[in-house]
Amino acid sequence: MNYLKTGMLLAALTAFFLAIGYAIGGEGGMLIALLFAGGMNLFAYWNADKMVLSMYGARQVDAQTAPEFYGIVQELAGRAGLPMPKVFLIDEEQPNAFATGRNPANASVAATAGLLRLLTRDEIAGVMAHELAHVRNRDTLIMTVTATIAGAIGMLANFAFIFGGSRDERGGNPLGIVGVILAMVVAPLAAFLVQSAISRTREYSADRIGGQIAGNPMALAAALKKIEHYVHQAPSEAAERNPATAHLFIINPLSGGRMDSLFSTHPATDNRVAALSELAREMGTAGTTPDMPEIAQALARAASADPHQAAVSGWRRGSVPSSGRLRRPWG
Numbered sequence: 001m002n003y004l005k006t007g008m009l010l011a012a013l014t015a016f017f018l019a020i021g022y023a024i025g026g027e028g029g030m031l032i033a034l035l036f037a038g039g040m041n042l043f044a045y046w047n048a049d050k051m052v053l054s055m056y057g058a059r060q061v062d063a064q065t066a067p068e069f070y071g072i073v074q075e076l077a078g079r080a081g082l083p084m085p086k087v088f089l090i091d092e093e094q095p096n097a098f099a100t101g102r103n104p105a106n107a108s109v110a111a112t113a114g115l116l117r118l119l120t121r122d123e124i125a126g127v128m129a130h131e132l133a134h135v136r137n138r139d140t141l142i143m144t145v146t147a148t149i150a151g152a153i154g155m156l157a158n159f160a161f162i163f164g165g166s167r168d169e170r171g172g173n174p175l176g177i178v179g180v181i182l183a184m185v186v187a188p189l190a191a192f193l194v195q196s197a198i199s200r201t202r203e204y205s206a207d208r209i210g211g212q213i214a215g216n217p218m219a220l221a222a223a224l225k226k227i228e229h230y231v232h233q234a235p236s237e238a239a240e241r242n243p244a245t246a247h248l249f250i251i252n253p254l255s256g257g258r259m260d261s262l263f264s265t266h267p268a269t270d271n272r273v274a275a276l277s278e279l280a281r282e283m284g285t286a287g288t289t290p291d292m293p294e295i296a297q298a299l300a301r302a303a304s305a306d307p308h309q310a311a312v313s314g315w316r317r318g319s320v321p322s323s324g325r326l327r328r329p330w331g
Helices: 002-055 067-080 113-118 121-136 139-163 176-214 217-231 237-241 243-248 269-283 292-303 307-313
Strands: 059-061 086-090 097-100 108-112
Touching (some): 002 108, 002 243, 067 086, 067 176, 086 113, 097 121, 097 243, 108 121, 121 139, 121 176, 121 217, 176 269, 217 269
Parallel strands (some): 086 108
Antiparallel strands (some): 097 108
């Protein structure tokens, strides 16, 4: 059902893009819009992962530079039946993570140093399993295409402002000033709403599959609660400079609403936790999400952690057991 909904939303976004091109320039404008969208998508397909990693100053790590963190991703990738992705660390206090890449063979996953200090081993595994679920679902490509089309619609709005609302006999702008208003005001808003709806749909799916890969849905639920609480205390300057990338992260890195609304790129965390709790019952795994005192204690531990040690080992030593393998996945 999630795939069907995503496909319908993508089709609606593309149709809307072509309609705006027609409203601005008639049949010729629609053709130009189609060619422009194709070019933008082709560029994004090959370059979007490099661009977003550069935006956040991510640095690649391996089994020597971040052995525990790298080892978690390696084990989870094996469970998910995926090639080993490139692993990156971001030197930022806000706990968060994202995946990018055009396909599973060219995927990258990234986490912030703040996330590695804040969460336990099982919670880190839950978060990275969520990101690998995005890779397996090819959500990184879906959201790249979505963001590209939405951005192109915004550029068409600028073209409408430049060329105005005049009609002509050669088929340009058949809707006149009405077409300009639609392109300038309605189009960007509608595109953002569709983009947000697609993002929310993919997050629910990645939560479920990530919980199955890690074998512990409640660890992911606990991680979501901790991350959401801390995100609002540690703003991300890079995310604020690049708000169009917010949908990539496991929790929205921007300040703003937490509601599962039309304008939200992420589902409400409470709704995600409820879905993960139901999955845990289906899988027969026990566990509860942390309450506020437990979150406060985790934040205090993270604040006193050595940032360099966290970046090297994957999290602050002594805060979680240093031995033991992840729980078995489903089946």
